[in-house]
Amino acid sequence: MFELVTIILLLSMMITIYRFLKGPTLADRVVAFDMMNTMGVSLLVLLALYYQRSLYLDIALVFGLIGFLGSTIFGRYIEKGI
């Protein structure tokens, strides 16, 4: 069950990576990056369920925090520059 779900999740991550590589403007790439970040959080939750360790949930929380910071800083960079 977990293998099938993980394969579907990785397939949708690959489709998002296609938009990340192709996207015409910088804002498209940042949107795809934010979406991949959220998918990574749920992938870490699935990893914690697969290995039966609750340590990965802490890693998922910190990963979500760092990814939110990254998206916000990229938005500010598009708006005002460095």
Next chain:
Amino acid sequence: MVYLGYVFIFLGVMAFLISAIGIIRMPDVYTRMHTGTKTTTMGVIFIVMGASCIEPFWAWKLILLAIFIFLTNPLSSSVIARAAHSDGATLELDEFKEVEK
């Protein structure tokens, strides 16, 4: 209870797949942001609900994760939308273009 969790996780992953199809098919920055933020928020909340149905002892950490995603995901989307608007992104299907002229 475990099979209910499996159903929730499957629904969440299907929401991710619909979101990934939408981010390819949509023609514009704002519509891509529309399909890329709301659907992933729903997918994460479904997956967290399924995981807390499978492992009930992890429920506090999972609820904290869900609240965190639920608070920060629209905020980052708003920041990116404002940045794209100030960068000069235009709508592909603009219904009010003739009204303004």
